[in-house]
Amino acid sequence: MQTFDLEANGLRALNETLQAQAQTTNETAWDVINPRGSHAIAVGLDAPIEVTVNGSTGYYCAGMNQQATVHVKGNVGPGAAENMMSGKLIVDGDASQYAGATGHGGLLVIKGNASSRCGISMKGIDIVVGGNVGHMSAFMAQAGHMVVCGDAGDALGDSIYEAQLFVRGSVKSLGADCIEKEMRPEHIAKLTELLDAAGVDADPADFKRYGSARQLYNFNIDNAY
Amino acid sequence: MAKDDKTAPQTLPRYSNTFTPEVNAEIRRAAATGIYDIRGGGAKRKVPHFDDLVFLGASMSRYPLEGYREKCETSVTLGTRFAKKPIELKIPITIAGMSFGALSAQAKEALGRGATMAGTSTTTGDGGMTPEERGQSERLVYQYLPSRYGMNPVDLRKADAIEVVVGQGAKPGGGGMLLGQKISDRVAEMRTLPKGIDQRSACRHPDWTGPDDLEIKILELREITNWEKPIYVKVGAARPFFDTTLAVKAGADVVVIDGMQGGTAATQDVFIEHVGIPTLACIREAVAALQELNMHREVQLIVSGGIRSGADVAKALALGADAVSIGTAAMIALGDNDPKWEAEYQALGSTAGAYDDWHEGRDPAGISTQDPELAKRLDPVEAGRRLNNYLKVMTLEAQTLARACGKNHVNNLEPEDLQALTVEAAAMAKVPLAGTTWIPGQGGM
Numbered sequence: 047m048q049t050f051d052l053e054a055n056g057l058r059a060l061n062e063t064l065q066a067q068a069q070t071t072n073e074t075a076w077d078v079i080n081p082r083g084s085h086a087i088a089v090g091l092d093a094p095i096e097v098t099v100n101g102s103t104g105y106y107c108a109g110m111n112q113q114a115t116v117h118v119k120g121n122v123g124p125g126a127a128e129n130m131m132s133g134k135l136i137v138d139g140d141a142s143q144y145a146g147a148t149g150h151g152g153l154l155v156i157k158g159n160a161s162s163r164c165g166i167s168m169k170g171i172d173i174v175v176g177g178n179v180g181h182m183s184a185f186m187a188q189a190g191h192m193v194v195c196g197d198a199g200d201a202l203g204d205s206i207y208e209a210q211l212f213v214r215g216s217v218k219s220l221g222a223d224c225i226e227k228e229m230r231p232e233h234i235a236k237l238t239e240l241l242d243a244a245g246v247d248a249d250p251a252d253f254k255r256y257g258s259a260r261q262l263y264n265f266n267i268d269n270a271y
Numbered sequence: 272m273a274k275d276d277k278t279a280p281q282t283l284p285r286y287s288n289t290f291t292p293e294v295n296a297e298i299r300r301a302a303a304t305g306i307y308d309i310r311g312g313g314a315k316r317k318v319p320h321f322d323d324l325v326f327l328g329a330s331m332s333r334y335p336l337e338g339y340r341e342k343c344e345t346s347v348t349l350g351t352r353f354a355k356k357p358i359e360l361k362i363p364i365t366i367a368g369m370s371f372g373a374l375s376a377q378a379k380e381a382l383g384r385g386a387t388m389a390g391t392s393t394t395t396g397d398g399g400m401t402p403e404e405r406g407q408s409e410r411l412v413y414q415y416l417p418s419r420y421g422m423n424p425v426d427l428r429k430a431d432a433i434e435v436v437v438g439q440g441a442k443p444g445g446g447g448m449l450l451g452q453k454i455s456d457r458v459a460e461m462r463t464l465p466k467g468i469d470q471r472s473a474c475r476h477p478d479w480t481g482p483d484d485l486e487i488k489i490l491e492l493r494e495i496t497n498w499e500k501p502i503y504v505k506v507g508a509a510r511p512f513f514d515t516t517l518a519v520k521a522g523a524d525v526v527v528i529d530g531m532q533g534g535t536a537a538t539q540d541v542f543i544e545h546v547g548i549p550t551l552a553c554i555r556e557a558v559a560a561l562q563e564l565n566m567h568r569e570v571q572l573i574v575s576g577g578i579r580s581g582a583d584v585a586k587a588l589a590l591g592a593d594a595v596s597i598g599t600a601a602m603i604a605l606g607d608n609d610p611k612w613e614a615e616y617q618a619l620g621s622t623a624g625a626y627d628d629w630h631e632g633r634d635p636a637g638i639s640t641q642d643p644e645l646a647k648r649l650d651p652v653e654a655g656r657r658l659n660n661y662l663k664v665m666t667l668e669a670q671t672l673a674r675a676c677g678k679n680h681v682n683n684l685e686p687e688d689l690q691a692l693t694v695e696a697a698a699m700a701k702v703p704l705a706g707t708t709w710i711p712g713q714g715g716m
Binding site for chain 1: 418419422423424427448450451462463464465467468469471473477478479484487488490491494495496497498
């Protein structure tokens with residue numbers, strides 16, 4: 047286990063060091079101490095390393111991650127795991143707005159609550175939230191899965207494309223073109239897989255599925271009002 | 272005299288200046304369809320433009336340089352503020368962002384070929400980076416757009432610069448519209464969307480909401496790319512002074528201002544014609560912001576929107592831009608709206624020179640289409656050569672004008688080299704009305 051003191055050595059040195067592990071992967075476990083809410087921690091990683099951040103982070107933690115597993119023992123600021131391609135981000139606490147925005151792949155696990163616009167424009171990422179998600183979550187979500195073990199706020203899945211949403215609790219309101227859909231065996235299987243991967247103990251039978259009604263897929267003037 | 276006497280003097284039929292034939296046709300079209308007009312391109316109505324400015328060639332008070340014999344440099348370096356690897360261009364004319372999806376792969380390749388031959392950069396668009404484009408572009412700017420279609424760190428690191436697109440001159444405040452007709456299998460895959468559906472690119476970025484956030488977003492992009500690449504921030508011309516100020520504050524290496532004559536693949540005609548301000552009106556405002564921050568030339572300014580000739584280039588540089596960018600003109604150079612396709616343009620209800628239904632994907636020139644049969648019509652090698660020729664001509668023209676003003680570098684042109692032919696242009700460009708020292712709003716006589 048390597049320890050990196052962010053306060054002492056600075057952000058540039060941290061990211062340079064972690065990004066360099068793509069070439070030299072014999073040091074696979076990294077402990078980051080004193081994050082103190084810094085932005086852009088562990089961004090652009092591209093190696094199967096494990097990074098533990100001991101404390102809370104600012105914006106864009108694990109942004110554009112590939113392969114790495116980043117574990118934040120605290121809360122994350124806006125845009126955590128934005129545009130993640132693969133790998134994992136596990137957040138022990140809560141996430142601020144736009145968690146997992148535009149993510150193309152990998153798994154984002156938020157054990158606490160996520161704020162508004164969680165999974166906005168998601169393009170293949172899987173997101174599991176232990177608590178609630180805020181308003182406009184999964185806005186324009188294109189692909190991937192979002193699992194909400196608590197409640198969802200207003201306008202869930204507004205203008206959604208082909209992403210699939212699973213919510214155990216209540217949904218305050220559904221956004222444009224988002225509807226409740228039948229939970230078929232393949233959806234139960236996928237949900238079970240995601241809950242297992244996230245280490246969440248929940249019964250898939252308690253969830254409802256939401257997705258696109260596909261009424262906004264082609265331009266229709268009647269939708270403009 | 273009888274009322275039906277045809278030999279009696281008559282008034283001539285008179286068209287209204289308000290209800291012109293074009294306006295009437297649009298009213299009839301709207302009444303028949305119930306849908307607003309969607310089209311590509313930029314503003315078509317006449318607005319104050321570079322044609323309303325003239326250079327004051329050297330005479331007694333200035334000393335000109337000799338024709339093609341005395342050196343007049345054209346190189347420009349972009350991204351000198353923070354980037355470890357600024358972009359060196361041989362000419363101050365770049366190719367603006369145009370997406371694969373809106374344009375065919377052949378067109379994107381041709382843009383790369385032409386730009387590389389000319390020693391300048393080309394730019395991706397709202398569809399990610401294609402191998403054809405990267406392969407043919409020696410210098411490639413990667414657009415970071417609200418949609419983030421195809422965005423990935425691998426391509427980000429392959430780029431020579433990153434352009435964070437906040438807005439576009441044709442539609443400040445508007446998002447993209449790529450209608451389903453152009454969504455081929457390849458386009459759909461690149462954008463992670465089902466084939467054949469309309470693709471609405473968001474009008475705002477998903478994970479930042481203002482300049483304070485943008486500053487942190489730029490930090491993240493720099494951290495991912497080792498602080499090597501220049502970060503451009505592109506805005507549609509609406510409030511150029513404040514937008515430039517905020518872009519600089521957010522950490523931009525380069526500010527790109529796109530005026531209302533700037534093109535788009537497709538959006539509402541009402542948006543193109545009625546939102547944003549002319550290119551001419553935004554340059555001095557942006558320069559004033561840079562000067563106030565003591566950042567003029569430290570943060571470079573690229574101006575785009577209806578640039579057509581070396582004269583336009585020279586005038587934009589004289590007003591304080593470091594470089595210009597061309598989109599529509601580059602498409603025309605490749606062969607779009609060429610009269611050789613006239614019969615096919617007419618079959619589409621248009622004519623060569625006015626065809627703008629790029630969203631329909633039926634461009635006879637094979638440029639704004641994803642139809643493989645149409646796209647095959649464009650030879651990327653020949654089209655690239657044409658673009659290179661055009662860029663060379665623009666550069667030669669700009670050099671000629673600069674030498675006439677006694678400048679040994681095109682970027683040494685200055686507002687003092689210009690006068691305006693109209694009061695409007697004088698006010699917008701903040702140069703004197705020709706034959707006077709009067710700049711509207713700034714005194715003189």
